Amino acid sequence: MVKNTYMRWRLPFVCLLWEVAMIILFGVFVRFDPEADAHWKEEQRQKNLTSDIENDFYFRYPSFQDVHVMIFVGFGFLMTFLQRYGFGAVGFNFLLAAFGIQWALLMQGWFHSFENGKILIGVENLINADFCVGSVSIAFGAILGKTSPVQLLILTLFQVTLFAVNEYILVSLLHVKDAGGSMTIHTFGAYFGLTVTRILYRPNLEQSKDKQGSVYHSDLFAMIGTLYLWMYWPSFNSAVSNHGDAQHRAAINTYCSLASCVLTTVAFSSLLQKKGKLNMVHIQNATLAGGVAVGTSAEMMLTPYGSLIVGFLCGIVSTVGFVYLMPFLESKLRIQDTCGIHNLHAMPGLIGGIVGAVTAATATEEVYGKEGLISAFDFTGDYKDRTPSVQGGFQAAGIFVSLAMALAGGAIVGAILKIPFLGDPADENCFEDDVYWEVPEDEESSLYPMHDPTLKPVTS
Amino acid sequence: MVKNTYMRWRLPFVCLLWEVAMIILFGVFVRFDPEADAHWKEEQRQKNLTSDIENDFYFRYPSFQDVHVMIFVGFGFLMTFLQRYGFGAVGFNFLLAAFGIQWALLMQGWFHSFENGKILIGVENLINADFCVGSVSIAFGAILGKTSPVQLLILTLFQVTLFAVNEYILVSLLHVKDAGGSMTIHTFGAYFGLTVTRILYRPNLEQSKDKQGSVYHSDLFAMIGTLYLWMYWPSFNSAVSNHGDAQHRAAINTYCSLASCVLTTVAFSSLLQKKGKLNMVHIQNATLAGGVAVGTSAEMMLTPYGSLIVGFLCGIVSTVGFVYLMPFLESKLRIQDTCGIHNLHAMPGLIGGIVGAVTAATATEEVYGKEGLISAFDFTGDYKDRTPSVQGGFQAAGIFVSLAMALAGGAIVGAILKIPFLGDPADENCFEDDVYWEVPEDEESSLYPMHDPTLKPVTS
Amino acid sequence: MVKNTYMRWRLPFVCLLWEVAMIILFGVFVRFDPEADAHWKEEQRQKNLTSDIENDFYFRYPSFQDVHVMIFVGFGFLMTFLQRYGFGAVGFNFLLAAFGIQWALLMQGWFHSFENGKILIGVENLINADFCVGSVSIAFGAILGKTSPVQLLILTLFQVTLFAVNEYILVSLLHVKDAGGSMTIHTFGAYFGLTVTRILYRPNLEQSKDKQGSVYHSDLFAMIGTLYLWMYWPSFNSAVSNHGDAQHRAAINTYCSLASCVLTTVAFSSLLQKKGKLNMVHIQNATLAGGVAVGTSAEMMLTPYGSLIVGFLCGIVSTVGFVYLMPFLESKLRIQDTCGIHNLHAMPGLIGGIVGAVTAATATEEVYGKEGLISAFDFTGDYKDRTPSVQGGFQAAGIFVSLAMALAGGAIVGAILKIPFLGDPADENCFEDDVYWEVPEDEESSLYPMHDPTLKPVTS
Secondary structure (H helix, E strand, O other): OOOOOOOOOOHHHHHHHHHHHHHHHHHHHEEEOHHHHOOOOHHOOOOOOHHHOOHHHHHHHHHHHHHHHHHHHHHHHHHHEEEOOHHHHHHHHHHHHHHHHHHHHHHHHHHHHHHHOOOEEHHHHHHHHHHHHHHHHHHHHHHHHOHHHHHHHHHHHHHHHHHHHHHHHHHHHHOOOOOOOOOHHHHHHHHHHHHHHHHOOOOOOHHHHOOOOOOOOHHHHHHHHHHHHHHHHHHHHHHOOOOOOHHHHHHHHHHHHHHHHHHHHHHHHHHHOOOOOOOOOOOHHHHHHHHHOOOOOOOOOOHHHHHHHHHHHHHHHHHHHHHHHHHHHHHHHOOOOOOOOHHHHHHHHHHHHHHHHHHHOEEEEEEEOHHHHHHHHHHOOOOOOOOOOHHHHHHHHHHHHHHHHHHHHHHHHHHOOHHHHHHHHHHHHOOHHHHHHHHOOOHHHHHOOOOOOOOOOOOO | OOOOOOOOOHHHHHHHHHHHOOOOOOOHEEEEEEEHOHHHHHHHHHHOOHHHOOOOOHHHHHHHHHHHHHHHHHHHHHHHHEOOHHHHHHHHHHHHHHHHHHHHHHHHHHHHHHEEEEEEEEEHHHHHHHHHHHHHHHHHHHOOOOHHHHHHHHHHHHHHHHOOOOOHHHHOOOOOOOOOOHHHHHHHHHHHHHHHHOOOOOOHHHHHHHHOOHHHHHHHHHHHHHHHHHHHHHHHOOOOOOOOOOHHHHHHHHHHHHHHHHHHHHHHHHOOOOOOOOOOOOHHHHHHHHHHOOOOOOOOOOHHHHHHHHHHHHHHHHHHHHHHHHHOOOOOOOOOOOHHHHHHHHHHHHHHHHHHHHHHHHHOHHHHHHHHHHHHOOOOHHHHOHHHHHHHEEEEEHHHHHHHHHHHHHHHHHHHHHHHHHOOHHHHHOOOOOOOOHOHHHHHOOOOOOOOOOOOOOOO | OOOOOOOOHHHHHHHHHHHHHHHHHHHHHHEHHHHHHOOOOHHHHHOOOOHHHOOOOHHHHHHHHHHHHHHHHHHHHHHHEEEOHHHHHHHHHEEEHHHHHHHHHHHHHHHHHHHHHEEEEOOOHHHHHHHHHHHHHHHHHHHHHOOOOOHHHHHHHHHHHHHHHHHHHHHHHOOOOOOOOOOHHHHHHHHHHHHHHOOOOOOOHHHHHHHHEEOHHHHHHHHHHHHHHHHHHHHHOOOOOOHHHHHHHHHHHHHHHHHHHHHHHHHHHOOOOOOOOOOOOHHHHHHHHHHHHHHOOOOOOOHHHHHHHHHHHHHHHHHHHHHHHHHHHOOOOOOOOOOOOOHHHHHHHHHHHHHHHHHHHOOOHHOHHHHHHHHHHOOOOOOOHOOOHHHHHHHHHHHHHHHHHHHHHHHHHHHHHHHHOOOOOOOOHHHHHHHHHHOOOOOHOOOOOOOOOOOOOOOE
């Protein structure tokens, strides 16, 4: 069956329509946060801040840039492992993220930074917008190679919207702590994406199986993504935590969890393999599960030792998931998960939510100090009487809310993406850049043609 | 015509001569800024700064490192898209930038940091040196693949000198604001490079046309450059702005402009293509135009909404430039612009200068606050009576000065580079690393033979 | 001779055993530093710090992240130059570093951060752990492609231990300054690795010589590593220096030294080559020698001009080392140094130690100021009467101690690695990922067969 994947009118139409909408909405609603506004000097005197260094910019900007790299280079290159889908992986991730952060600034702004009819944005809003888009990049991983850019832009519009609603319910209504997004970003994003790919199930996908593998260099490109995600994850989990000890602690816990995760990933990658050889797919993905799984608890007093345990378990869970669970999901549940986000984000995300709930429930004044406990969980105002154990209950509730939102939302959005004229590729053209990209005729047009039937391997 | 591209004596001679000159000049002139000097503690008490965190290092170092990455990895890898010029792109950019930053520290130092016969350098000088070299990397993009390393070192010497003079005229004499360098870096650098490549026009360049294309993986390497430029541009435009709200604001405006630019680039890349497929050249370059175009105005009260509009327009202008203007420039004006810097830096740079002039001219006390207006445009000392509208006029003048300096300077330097014995490659050897680099005979020496000796180069 | 390189039981066993050990030891010993602990608010009042920005996190975290990138992406990708060992280079470096940082937190903690039976860790500990692992990555460079992951994990265990002991002797007993680790990281790491590779000498290694070269794209991947090391080295040398001017100064000196180093590397790479062409191996490595060689002195008043001289000399020494010394070391001394760490780390490390000793010995109150001199060299407490010249003597002593520790330690560890059942590859399988990794059958399974036209796309 030949499908119409001609993008010439549809893609520009969607891009321009949405960008124009962004401009209008920004014009009506978005202004600078006082710390980014030229009136800051007056502001400063009122808050009597002694120095410009007190501007939130200096507390968060370095972490913001690390997060920014994770979203665009980290997720983008992690998905370049496919031998002929590198342009789509990096390019479409770039496109959906660039649109998503704008829409996220608005959606999150209406819920969290809305004052006198205006959304006031500062560096923290930029970080949260990147976070929101991170959940879309995660979902993208499940449908990688099987959708058109138009479908991705529609997906982004809806997922960002639902993300903001879910985040509002958790953070504002349930007063849940989730600075690194185990629930709001990973659990939500992954189950959302898995539901979408389930709805878009392709029974004859084996027609493009030959393109689902990697080649030597594409695996190295993917390692660029992996390493940047791994290295900057401490910034990810600490970026929006409270100033001072909370940010400091979140970075340390994440650093520990990730380190531990690498060793169990390597161990099980070799162990579950008859030949005992390491599998790049595991190294590229499961090593990151430790960062996902401390997303909620990193800013709490999880302790370095607790972090090592979490990382230890997640490296195992994630690797086992790739070996045993993924084939099962595809054959039995008809969930075709291109990048294995179920192993990297879904399961570790759930674990992260649970670890967070337990860590919160077991918090004590002895460990946090009276003041520390109050500031760590923001037990002030309406919540000044909330106890750690109650907080733990609400944290647990947050997991289920995120799951429900993801499944329901994913089902609806998946159905929307089935609308015929959105230009998705035929089964035999999946995982192939040629469909939407001008691909250089590689070595054909080069001085170094790449194959020679006659030539034997030469050893110098 | 066979040319003498033998570098053995010429290249070492130039490198050593110039490095020795740097050492002598640094010995005579360069010392540490008080904030980097061991006497800092005393200094601190005099300025009665309460804490070490007040050291400018902590305000600017993270942005400096981002800028540093943009110059060396960003520009370096962006130019690796050519199938057989990756070593030259990354390697020569590395060489000219490493020399350029030293010479820039001196040139800019004499104009801006000269006290009692010494140039006092701190982190801000390092950022400005990187900025200066950025304009050389931009010019390099126009002549990429067509010059020898000796020519590039000579080009750098002269361009850095002219950059510093131009910057001095704008910033010190005209009192123009240009923190992100729309005029001083992009407009100047691009038109300088375009003039040079015009002078070095090669009528028979089609002899190496087959090497001017990309291959699949070279396009992915180029995307590394693109993404780092795109992600860190907010740091670029805010790096040398005033402490506090100005840096904060500049980052936000740039973030918005860049996001918007991606969508219009994708829209027009598809729209201007019969097959409606996306063109990697556009994605790699036009998506960055939004950062160039807010280089002057980002630190002003451009507003997020204004930034989106600028990015929106520049994505279109830049992509249209690649499709229609570039062939015209080559065929009619004999400007052979390898990387299309006219589309990424020249036009958006001009737009950036104009947007800056307008934004300055329309600044009001209502929007900036009395204090804010004064500090934003530094209306103090000799300039305390300057009004926004007058400032706008001077900003506009800055555009023309930069243009004039670029065209005149480029013509002179281009003529100098025509000196015969500088070792430029023959037309048929352009865009080919073999000329100046020891290139591994790829798979010949490997287990996986890649090429066929009998096959002739195919010209597409 | 066929060797048993089957890792299925051995590798998981070592990984799990050691990670479990880490968890137990962290549980017993590791807690948060007060600045990362929830009690921080109280702490703050006691130290009466006016603001959260005074938390050490904000002084050091951006530098930490840069160092982190150097260890994992910098060293990892620098070693991907081998045509078929990219997985091993990036993957094994990832593995040993992930284990190493945990073990380093403990070892360095017992020596430097041990209070009332607990190791208190903060961001500075994370940086030092990364530093320690850096010396292992350096040693890995000498044996790259010739050892099994099990051997590497054993190597890491012992080298980290010895590193911590050596560091304790230098920093605590001799009161030596070595913020950028010319002695503790580079001299120690390099000579340790060279001794190990000497012990593991393989007389018949030429059997895999054909795999010791690079291919075009593997050289570009390696440049990613080179540039990140080069760009972030100023952060490396300033990361643990005193707050304020010392960090500021260290970054500037390193920036200057590295810039100068690039020009002499290029000059000599061309000069020492009959054809006068540039050699990628030199550009990838010798350009970094300038950073190594100011590792001790960067935070001192070396001056920008002094830094240029150091960089100038090291670019020459390192390049000459690659051309003349390396073949000699292999043929005469039987030292097979895969990455040429002798040229990049060993010699420049020694030079760095000497430069540091001289710079310290020649320090004066006039140059540093009374206060500055005391704080720069920490002439307080037991050391309040130490003079610069005496300090210079101790610095020199530090070089010899590091050398002795490296040679003795390397000999012992090398002997341990000879234990037969550790799974090292046979000579003909060295520098080949196939041994320990599942390697994609490259283009065979792709649409673009590289060396077998008859082969049909294979569906896995």
